[in-house]
Amino acid sequence: MSVIQVHDKKFQPYIGEQQLQERIREISAALSNDLKGKKPLFIAILNGSFMFAADVFKNLTIEAEISFIKLVSYKGTKSTGNVVTSIGLDEDLYGRTVVILEDIVDTGKTLSQFLPQLEHQQPEKLLIASLLTKPEAMKYPIKIDYLGFSVPNKFLLGYGLDYDGLGRNLPEIYQLVE
Numbered sequence: 001m002s003v004i005q006v007h008d009k010k011f012q013p014y015i016g017e018q019q020l021q022e023r024i025r026e027i028s029a030a031l032s033n034d035l036k037g038k039k040p041l042f043i044a045i046l047n048g049s050f051m052f053a054a055d056v057f058k059n060l061t062i063e064a065e066i067s068f069i070k071l072v073s074y075k076g077t078k079s080t081g082n083v084v085t086s087i088g089l090d091e092d093l094y095g096r097t098v099v100i101l102e103d104i105v106d107t108g109k110t111l112s113q114f115l116p117q118l119e120h121q122q123p124e125k126l127l128i129a130s131l132l133t134k135p136e137a138m139k140y141p142i143k144i145d146y147l148g149f150s151v152p153n154k155f156l157l158g159y160g161l162d163y164d165g166l167g168r169n170l171p172e173i174y175q176l177v178e
């Protein structure tokens with residue numbers, strides 16, 4: 001692994017593939033242990049979480065379902081402010097154990113707007129698993145129940161995370177060289 005260029009920027013290796021996979025196996029083991037018998041529904045938030053979601057899901061040793069959604073943010077009226085809606089959520093969450101899968105929680109804004117909509121459906125439990133979080137960037141505190149890595153507030157790339165559309169396919173995570 002060495003410095004790579006994507007579009008106009010340079011990125012250096014930050015979290016290696018083996019370290020990622022080890023941490024994900026630990027998260028899947030914890031989820032499998034904590035949610036045994038619950039037949040949880042995992043909801044992966046696209047686009048960024050697709051790799052994390054696939055790796056978490058294939059390491060589970062319990063019965064579980066998965067669904068993939070996109071969050072769309074648009075400008076509401078003056079009184080509603082910004083509005084977040086989801087595309088693709090067909091499942092009924094009532095009484096279910098639900099685990100949201102995110103690649104990264106940074107400001108927490110989108111999730112803080114979206115979670116109440118899920119709560120409204122009265123799941124038995126609503127848990128959050130995120131590969132990454134940037135505590136320095138968090139403006140809308142979100143409680144992350146299963147966390148991969150806490151990282152500084154610098155731009156990351158790879159393993160699902162993109163820079164203007166590119167880099168999602170990288171099997172490890174890179175950090176912007178400033």
Ligand code: HPA
Nearest residue numbers: 106154155156157161162
């Ligand atoms: N990289 C790519 N996408 C992101 C990031 C990041 O660091 N934070 C939020 N979305």
Ligand code: MG
Nearest residue numbers: 161162163164
């Ligand atoms: Mg992006």
